[in-house]
Amino acid sequence: MPEDKKKFRSASWFGRTDKDGFLHRSWMRNQGFPDDVFDGRPVIGICNTWSELTPCNAHLRALAERVKRGVWEAGGLPLEFPVMSTGETNMRPTAMLFRNLVSMDVEESIRANPIDGVVLMCGCDKTTPSLIMGAASCDVPAIVVSGGPMLNGKFRGRDIGSGTDVWRFSEDLKTGKMTQLEFTEAESCMHRSAGHCMTMGTASTMGSMAESLGLALPFNSTIPAVDSRRSVLAHLAGRRIVEMVKEDLRISKILKKEAFENAIRVNGVIGGSTNAVIHLLAFAGRVGIPLTLDDWDRLGRDVPTLIDLMPSGRFLMEDFYYAGGLPAAIRALGEHDLLHKDALTVNGKTIWENCKEAPNWNREVIRDFENPLVAHGGVAVLRGSLAPDGAVLKPSAASPHLMRHRGPAVVFETIEHYHERILDPDLVVDENSILVLKNCGPKGYPGMAEVGNMGLPPKLLERGITDIVRISDARMSGTAYGTVVLHVCPEAAVGGPLALVEEGDMIELDVEARRLHLDVPAEELERRRASWKPSLPTMKGGYQQLYVEHVMQASEGADLDFLVGCRGATVTRESH
Structure with missing residues (x-):
């Protein structure tokens, strides 16, 4: 084996001349590989979340074949392997419950096998963060290939x-x-092609986060799933990962603090999902980068939302791609000194080199700074007596007249309690009320389901009222909208102030002042706390018990405490 190829991790499996090398190579030969694939070429793992139970990712099997073409062309050995696929549309109680489990699956699959670099095949909401988290904990060369958004929905003459x-x-x-x-x-009519949500929901947001962090090739987040250019991008990613292995371009060399700050600002400019907050905090924890909720507020507060996409605006991801895609949005940030231009990306170029000449073909879809969709986009981080450790709100999806509001609480102890009460015509609620949902946080649900955007009572909808303030320790779908306060920390299940809210309590929301206040005297809250009892999930044993015992709060990324940090790709022994 040539000396320059012995540096590859896979050489400790396939480069040996002893019994163990014989066994490793011999078993792989039953797939029909010729002799020279074991000559020291880099082994590229293709980590695939393909599943027919995950409709957004059901086309990834074919897309992986395009990646393999590129790997073979560049002189690598592509080996595809499956990991658990977390589909938003079918999984119960929530796909978020299993994000950390999948990250463990990815991490240990990479570490246990002869993999020099990995292509992360993802798309649906939690598949992107779980794969990035797992690969980051191994710190191997990695590149993200998303499945891409589906085509625009068409119903009775409109998108x-x-x-x-x-x-x-x-x-x-x-x-x-x-x-x-x-x-x-x-x-x-809504879902008429392969791909993930074509709104700026969590799937599109996380594809954009991967691209803005530098973990994906330009346009990875916006090319429609069924556009032939998606196959070209996958092909090129296959070529590039081989080069990355030879260059030793590992995740830790890309995920620097500057990359995270770029991504936070990109999230603001695209009107991205609040779910990105939790996922990026988790990414940072895996690579040892200090990142907090305050960074989200500091960096995103003055960033305008320029991308006019649902749920904040009018258009969809297909339109965004034709208008110029994410590179055009990133260029706008760079031209206004809101970008760390030297941040490295997977193609070996800086983010500015990739985006500085990106054209904007449609200034209705990608607006100018002088004509934003929302002047102050980003994610607002709220604090106060109701959320001492923080809560978040997405200004671009909220109603301006509710950004400063005071009203009485209508309280739901659980999501089941909400469903029992919300349709009751005798429910005491009006446009000034604030719906408060408890016990839907990381430990409380468990998994922190996307139930924060509670539907309004029919009695208000009939009056033409389409938005009121809603507060919870839950998450909200990235495709949803409204004046919704989410991720209240500490959550109700661990005794946060949210647990003590009672019907009729006055709550004050002031987004400009970043304030969320429960107007109840401290002595009354102490009286309530004395009689409060936790109501954690009752499942014993298995992953759910492990999750509830070890999950951190949303303000810390909702990762499992023992998964934080990078453990590297070293195996404890080379033979068996």
């Missing part, structure tokens, strides 16, 4: 967006503005 419009349709159905027949007809 409709996955998730976003179903919330609207559901409310219209309650009030009789839409018939059951029309509601059913829209099903096949």
Whole structure:
């Protein structure tokens, strides 16, 4: 074996001349590999979240073949392996419960096998963060290849967006503005091609975060799933990962503090999902970068939202790609000194080299700084007596008239309690009320489900009221909208102030002042605390018990405490 190829990690499996080398190579030969694939070429793992139970990722098997072409062309050996696939649409109680489990699957699959570099095949919401977290804990060369957004939905002459419009349709159905027949007809019109949500939901946001962090090739986040250019990008990523291995371009060389700061600002400019907050905090924890909620507020507060996409705006991801894609949005940040231009990316160039000449073909979709969709986008981090460790709100999805509000609480102890009460015509609620949902945080649900954007009572919808303030320790789908305060920390299940809120308590929200205040005297809260009892999930044993015992709060990324940090790719022994 040539000396320059012995540096590859896989050489300790396939480069040996003893019994163990014989066994490793011999077993692999039953797949029909010729002799020379074991001559010291880099082994590229293709980590695939393909699954027919994850509709967003159901096309990744074919896309992985394109990656393999590129790997072979560049002189690598591509070996595909599966990991658990977390699909938002089918998994219960919530896909977020399993994000950390998948990251463990990815990390240990990489560490245990002869893998020199890895291509992360992802798409649906939690598949992107779980794969990045797992690979980051091994610190191997890695590149993200997303499945891409599906084509625009089309219903009765207009574009409709996955998730976003179903919330609207559901409310219209309650009030009789839409018939059951029309509601059913829209099903096949909304999701009409392979790919993930074509709104700026969590899937599109996390694809954009991967690209803005430097972990994916330019346009990875926006090329539609069924566009032939998606296959070209996968092919090129296969070539590039081989070069990255030879250059030893590991994740830790890309995920610097500057990369995270770029991503936070990109999230603001695209009107990205609040879920990105939790995921980037978890990424930072895996690579040892200090990142806090305050960084999100500091860096995103003055960033305007320029991308006019649902749920904040009008257009969809297909339109975003044709308008110039994420590089055009990043260029706008760079031209206004809101970008660390020297941040390194997986193609070996800086982020500015990739984006400085990116054209903007449609200034309705990608607006100018002088004509933003929302002047102050980003994610607002709120603190106060109700959220001493922070809570978040997405200004671009909220109603301006509710950004400063005081009102009485309508309290739901659990999501089941919410469903029991919300349709009651005798529920005491009006446009000034604040819906408060408890016990839906990381430990409380468990898994922190996307139930924070509680639907409004029919009695308000019938009056034409489409938004009121809602507060919870839950998350919200990236496709949803409204004046919704999320990720309240500490959560109710661990005795945070949210647990002590009672019906009728006055709550004050002031987004400009970043304040969330429960207007109840301290002595009254202490009286309530004395009688409060936790109501954690009752499942004993298995992963869910492990999760509840070790999950951290949303303000820390909701990772498991023992997974924080990089453990590297070293195996404890080379033979068996």
